[in-house]
Amino acid sequence: MTQVDLAPKSCSNCPIRPRAICSRCTDEELNELDKIKYYKTYAAGSSVVLMGDPMTFVASVVAGVATLSRSMADGRMQMVGLLLPSDFIGRPGRETASFDVTAVSELTLCHFHKKPFEKVTQTTSHVQERLIEIALDELDAAREWMLLLGRKTAREKIASFLLICARRLGSREGEGLRLELPLTRDAMSDYLGLTIETVSRQMAALKRDGVLVLEGTRKITIPDLNRLLDEAGDDSDGVTLA
Amino acid sequence: MTQVDLAPKSCSNCPIRPRAICSRCTDEELNELDKIKYYKTYAAGSSVVLMGDPMTFVASVVAGVATLSRSMADGRMQMVGLLLPSDFIGRPGRETASFDVTAVSELTLCHFHKKPFEKVTQTTSHVQERLIEIALDELDAAREWMLLLGRKTAREKIASFLLICARRLGSREGEGLRLELPLTRDAMSDYLGLTIETVSRQMAALKRDGVLVLEGTRKITIPDLNRLLDEAGDDSDGVTLA
DNA sequence: TCGAGAACTTGATCAGGATCAAGGTTTCCA
DNA sequence: TGGAAACCTTGATCCTGATCAAGTTCTCGA
Structure with a gap:
């Protein structure tokens, strides 16, 4: 795989x-930070850390998409x-990873x-203040996501997910909004607590x-964002997923 | 209702x-904090703040149990x-409450x-450091709770909840562990993303x-904590609910 | 101690989403 | 450019937990 190095040369x-x-x-x-930082690129699908691994770093997402996930024994x-880009990974003061981190795209x-x-x-x-802000936002x-997982229907879950993507990744196009989904159907199902078949069916619907x-x-393309908002159930104040 | 004032006289x-x-x-x-603090007792069932309310304070739970919840329009x-006691409520740097806070007991x-x-x-x-620790623990x-809501069966959800209660509220008794549930069946169902009937049936089971x-x-009484751990699915490293 | 309301249990039925199964697309590289 | 693998869709059936509907058991104040 030809891999372009996307790392910025400096801050x-x-x-x-x-x-x-x-x-x-x-x-x-920034000069101080420069001494303790390094860029690294991960291939799509590769694992960044696994739950239980010793964590020797914290990091910011510069480009691409990663997921945080947790598995059961079965x-x-x-x-x-x-x-997504600008999100923070890791937790000062903790020695091992509590969750799996996986690169979804490069x-x-x-x-x-x-x-x-x-x-x-x-x-x-x-x-330190910025860290508190980030932690509290997450x-x-x-x-917000607990409400989705515990109480929303499959259709509402899909709509809520699209809303998050639209807000964070969408670009205006005429009346509506245009975007490229950052996840496969399979990853969407993992995120929404559904199966891939249900995701596929609800997208079709x-x-x-x-x-x-x-x-x-x-x-x-989302022709009408308010329509999508309705479908998402009750995202009154706007989901801002970490 | 006769209401005993449980507030400690000082730190x-x-x-x-x-x-x-x-x-x-x-x-x-502590003397500094003393100037800006006040104790207050809420009756069981009463509301502490509602989502959207202006938040003029932050607070620590001294005694009793409260819940954080979020509702949909329907x-x-x-x-x-x-x-639970010692948990922190509120978010410095935010003007309005993002969730409902309700007193479950006095x-x-x-x-x-x-x-x-x-x-x-x-x-x-x-x-500030303690605040980061608290936020990251929560x-x-x-x-952890997202895994429960998204992927666990009703029986596993109940077992996971009992496990949390046992860890935080239980006292050893002979072989087993003894505790009093802090929530009604109704509140348990709200917590676990189930209905009250399902909670009742799974408790019976x-x-x-x-x-x-x-x-x-x-x-x-939990006669065998390991048995409960098995039933909870995969709480390998221990749930420490905020 | 009685009665009313809250809290809880149990049963019957239903439905949303899971599961099982097959086939269709897209992507990517040899 | 062809073929394989990954990704996605669609259909049929099943099952877990929701819903609807009675009862029963606590709790607590009069």
Whole structure:
């Protein structure tokens, strides 16, 4: 596989700065971070860490899509987070991974060695603040997702997922919104607590009912975002999935 | 209702200090906190805050049990957190509540006015650190719960819930473990993403199969914790619900 | 101690989504 | 460019947990 190295050469041309853990860092602080960071690219489908592995780093997603998931002994699994560019991976103060992290597409991470990074958080209060913000945003998103998993119908689950993707990845096109789904049907089913067959059927139903237009299997157009919002049930204040 | 005021007179006799947000505070810092805090007791069943309400405080649970929940327009609801003594409520840096908070039993909270509390977190690094720890622990618990909601059977859900209660509330008794359930069957169903009838039936089934002994409707004994662990599916590393 | 309401249990039936099974597309590389 | 594998769709059937409907057992105040 020819693999283009997508790593930015330095923080100055980094595409995710505004939302990342380092968003409020001064040039000087960035220089400090530079000493403890390294970029690495993972192939689509490869594993970044497995549950129980020692975690020697934390990282930011620079490009691509990763998933956080948890499995049961008999093979049942549930995705518990979707990691898009600027999202943060890892947990200062914890030695081993609590979940599996998997690259879904080709994935570039900006890694920080954990020990020195912890020193930075302890001494740099705005990094610590940013970390709290990130953790609390993810907590809100996780709880929102609990409502989805526990109480929503299959159709509502699909609509909610499309809504998240539309908000985070969509681009306006005339009346509607255009986007490319970041996940396969299979990964969608893992995320939504459904089977792949149910995902496929509900996508077909939403298409039949004019809620979305499919072009191939990943490219979709949402002609009317409010219609989709209705279908999603009760996402009144907007899901902002971590 | 005769209502005994359970509020401790001061931090020195506070039962939840070791695990609370103020666990690492010096006496001096406690004096500072003392100026911005107040105790308040809520009757069982009463609402502490509703989603969308302005949040003017953060708080620690001192005694009793509260729930965090989220509802849909048509009445469906999902509990997204169970708050036991020492757990923290609220989110610095957010103006309105993202979820409903309800007192399940008589509940005593130690409130801190939000604005001055935010000042404390900004200037006291170990409070900020404790806040990160708490948020990340809750995030882990929420993600663990997502696996339960998305993939576990009704029987496994009940067993997982009992396991959490046993770990956090149980006391050893001979071979087994004894505890009083903190929730009604109805609240359990909200928590587990089930109906009350299913909860009742599965409790009966677990009793029939000797996994638990019921005494009345809330007092239970677990003769064999490992047996319960098996029934819960895959809680290998231990659920520590926030 | 009685009575009313809340909390809980149990039974019968139903339905949404899982499972089993087969076939159709797309992608990718040899 | 052809073939295999991955990915996706569609159909038939099944099963777990929801829903509907009575009862029963607690709890607590009068």
